Amino acid sequence: MATGYCFLCGNWETVEEHHIFGGPFRKKATKYKLTVQLCPWCHQYDADSAHKSAETRLYLRKYGQQKAMKEQGWTAEDFIREFGTNYLDPDEIEAMNGCDDWQNNSFRVIEDIELPY
Ligand SMILES: [Zn+2]
Ligand SMILES: [Zn+2]
Secondary structure, X not given: OOEEEOOOOOOEEEOEEEEOOOHXXXXXXXXXXXXXXXXXXXXXXXXXXXXXXXXXXXHHHHHHHHHHHHHHOOOHHHHHHHXXXXXOOHHXXXXXXXXXXXXXXXXXXXXXXXXXX
């Protein structure tokens, strides 16, 4: 089993790969590397885990859409064409477009949840 930093809680733990977009989009999530490493608690066990909490799921999908748009050079429309839904608010998209620092992770669109790195 893999060990690493959990994307959500930041703990060094056993981690499992979570597909940010599942179901019919799972293969595309793999193709575009829209996956995160999560500890078992953040992945499935806890009430606010990715598989139990709609809020956590939405948070990850916002992150995933940002990642795809930045890495693939997509507009929101391109993302919708691939993954069916837009998860970002217009101001979140606007803020992201003005940011060159995505690779350094110093920018966060979603301000009320702090990422561990
Ligand atoms: Zn965790
Ligand atoms: Zn999962």
